[in-house]
Amino acid sequence: MKPSQKSYVPTHRDFVVEFVPGDYMSSLKTKRGFQGGDLLARLEGFTKGPKAYTSVQCGRGANDHIELNTDLVYVNHSCEPNVAFDLSSPDTSNWHLRALRRIEPGETLTFFYPSTEWEMDQPFDCQCGTPSCLGTIQGAKFLTTNELAARQWVSPWILELVAERDGCVIEKA
Numbered sequence: 001m002k003p004s005q006k007s008y009v010p011t012h013r014d015f016v017v018e019f020v021p022g023d024y025m026s027s028l029k030t031k032r033g034f035q036g037g038d039l040l041a042r043l044e045g046f047t048k049g050p051k052a053y054t055s056v057q058c059g060r061g062a063n064d065h066i067e068l069n070t071d072l073v074y075v076n077h078s079c080e081p082n083v084a085f086d087l088s089s090p091d092t093s094n095w096h097l098r099a100l101r102r103i104e105p106g107e108t109l110t111f112f113y114p115s116t117e118w119e120m121d122q123p124f125d126c127q128c129g130t131p132s133c134l135g136t137i138q139g140a141k142f143l144t145t146n147e148l149a150a151r152q153w154v155s156p157w158i159l160e161l162v163a164e165r166d167g168c169v170i171e172k173a
């Protein structure tokens with residue numbers, strides 16, 4: 001479920017949804033700057049739900065998906081993202097969105113979808129336009145160990161599933 005443009009009220013004071021006509025073209029922008037490593041938001045109000053294009057994977061199981069139920073659902077994918085969804089803690093109150101680098105006011109927030117998603121419900125052709133763009137985004141299952149190792153943040157269950165698939169462990173810097 002996504003908040004809609006009709007009677008829109010932002011769920012986070014630092015962020016605003018930029019609604020764009022057309023399917024899936026909207027995005028989330030930050031009104032303030034952040035330093036790398038800063039906490040942007042704790043995840044609050046999420047609910048467990050089936051895998052969907054709006055869900056975020058929170059573990060390795062088939063039922064490990066949450067609906068964010070906030071404007072954070074508008075964080076688009078980039079192959080060179082500026083934030084990470086970190087749902088790695090066993091304590092769900094520690095689940096959060098974190099800056100991966102300095103972020104300027106007005107920037108669009110993006111995360112690397114395969115950092116949480118193993119096999120996505122709705123693959124798409126990436127329009128991030130970054131030098132390391134991977135093209136079609138379908139989930140970590142469809143990426144090589146090197147493509148994943150090049151990313152700053154990948155969730156532990158993705159590292160585990162890749163290690164099982166390839167019989168080797170991804171060395172993170």
Ligand SMILES: C[S@@+](CC[C@H](N)C(=O)[O-])C[C@H]1O[C@@H](n2cnc3c(N)ncnc32)[C@H](O)[C@@H]1O
Nearest residue numbers: 024025026053054074076077122124126127128
């Ligand atoms: C959870 S929604 C994110 C919000 C979405 N942009 C919207 O307006 O509803 C995820 C969907 O957004 C689109 N999307 C996200 N990042 C994208 C990207 N880098 N390139 C193309 N489409 C993207 C895809 O259709 C994807 O399934």
